[in-house]
Amino acid sequence: MTNLQLFYDPPGVLRLTVDDEKSYPKVSLYQSSPLRRPGKFLSLLDGKSEEIALVPSLEDLEPESRKIAELELARRYLTARIQTLTSVRQEFGVTYWHALTDRGERDFVVQNLSESCLWLSESHLLIIDADNNRFEVADTHALDPNSRRLLESVL
Incomplete structure (x- = not known):
């Protein structure tokens, strides 16, 4: 070798x-x-x-x-783990997120959801923002009800 x-x-x-x-x-x-x-x-x-x-x-x-x-x-490959979504809104095809992560509160922008949200399994989600930062939801089922509702409203 x-x-x-x-x-x-x-x-x-x-x-x-x-x-x-x-x-x-x-x-x-x-x-x-x-x-x-x-x-x-x-x-x-x-x-x-x-x-x-x-x-x-x-x-x-x-x-x-x-x-x-x-x-x-x-x-x-630094990845922040999303613990809670506090707001998610869409304007003209751009999605604005505010989340509490294991690295603190984060605001981030996703340009194209279909290309930037990758399902790694049935409930494991990876989100890549416009600056190529990575945000992970290890288990969407483990999110609180409001966070799940916000996530489901855009995906």
Whole structure:
């Protein structure tokens, strides 16, 4: 197996060395299915967005590189969990949301509901706003009655 070493240099800039032979000064890390298969099928891209390597699992990385990869994935795929919807309104095809999340109160805007609301299961919903922020409703059935009514009014 190829030895992939991930590290930050300078701080905040992800770099990669492959087999102590080739180094990439700017690398991006993506997952093919971050919600359905967390930690699986990681793609490392160079500064030109060309794939350097596909890593089947986080476990395939050395411990230090695994820690760096986990930090990058947590940063890239940050998702706020919606606990309560306080208002949802539509105007001219745009939906305005106000929610209480596990990260505090949030106001966000969704341009196209059919493209931005993804059902991951019968009751698991992912909402991606106009700024590409992710909001998750882990179980729509667990929402309070008013939140469910607001959600059902737009979906």
